[in-house]
Amino acid sequence: MDRLKTILRYALIMAVCFFSGISRLYAGESGKQLTMMTYNIQGHSIINSRQVDKIASVIKSVIPDVVAIQEVDQRYVKDCAAQLGTKTGMKSRFLVTHSTYFGIVLLSKEEPLGVKTHLIAKGAGGGTAKPDPDDNRGIIIAEFPDYYFLSTHYSLNAEDRDVATDYIINFAKSADKPVFLGGDLNIKETYRAMVTLKENGFTILNDTKLFTYPSTDPVDCIDFILGYNKSSISYKVTERGIANQSDVDLTTASDHLPVYVKIEYTSTTGIEGNTADYKGIKVIKSGDRYLLKGVEGFACVKLYSMTGKLLLNACMKEGDALPLNGLESGMVLLWMKNGDEVYTRKLIL
Known part of the structure; x- marks a missing residue:
């Protein structure tokens, strides 16, 4: 009897897992x-x-x-x-x-x-x-x-x-x-x-x-x-x-x-958009470089460590690459101002 209860309990658990998986699959498809x-x-x-x-x-x-x-x-x-x-x-x-x-x-x-x-x-x-x-x-x-x-x-x-x-x-x-x-x-x-x-x-x-x-x-x-x-x-x-x-x-x-x-x-995972016609300041990754896009004239660009230390303070123009030589690998915070626009983003070096 105990063995029968164990088998029935196991079957119930498998059924719950199966239907739960079906439910998750259906939700994912929707x-x-x-x-x-x-x-x-x-x-x-x-x-x-x-x-x-x-x-x-x-x-x-x-x-x-x-x-x-x-x-x-x-x-x-x-x-x-x-x-x-x-x-x-x-x-x-x-x-x-x-x-x-x-x-x-x-x-x-x-x-x-x-x-x-x-x-x-x-x-x-x-x-x-x-x-x-x-x-x-x-x-x-x-x-x-x-x-x-x-x-x-x-x-x-x-x-x-x-x-x-x-x-x-x-x-x-x-x-x-x-x-x-x-x-x-x-x-x-x-x-x-x-x-x-x-x-x-x-x-x-x-x-x-x-x-x-x-x-x-x-x-x-x-x-x-x-x-x-x-x-x-x-x-x-x-x-x-x-x-x-x-x-x-x-x-x-x-x-x-x-x-x-x-x-x-x-949506498709990992969509890569076309930024060629992007209007507005932004930084895009190209290979191992980060490039400035949408800049009119010059932008004030700053990089901070996650502890708040200023790593970079520069004026940069459209198409310039962030000067990252000498910076340690890890996450940094980008702050960029161009006219009335301010853009912030975390970057991984």
């Missing part, structure tokens, strides 16, 4: 999953860490891979941007757009391959429209193995929105993999900037019938997640909505509602 989110957190209302806890709880409930966050205000909560990363268990990138304390954040579950930031100065679009009360706007661009994710907060000024839109479209058209954009765009579907985005290949992925502002009684959808894809990678939206899975009262967390989109995509 593609990879990506969950994206955007959230304007009404930063000026964050006066203590308890409010940051609320925001973090809302974000964690969705289990996102990447998050675009707007209106991050660090006047009352020191290192609010870093706290958002710590409290959600995600990597945090902060771009200051107003004074020294206010801006946008990009959170990611995984460390990006590279991060670039681009500032858009107040009034950059010219024109006669009323100036935006905030100083500047900006874009954070994070590169991952299979896609790019952009975090932004559009201006209230239509002409300045046009400047941001042109920059994003030019970037997307030169990218070698899908580009996703998340942010409070301060526009409706019929506004010029959105029409321009759609006419140039972008598709709105979230449900625009789910209004996002104001959170107490929403009448407009001005928070968006969009996708652009001219690559061999294919994807489809599997779920989208308002991120209300937590126990937090969303009306007390922010004056905007958080938007999320889940997609399923298929």
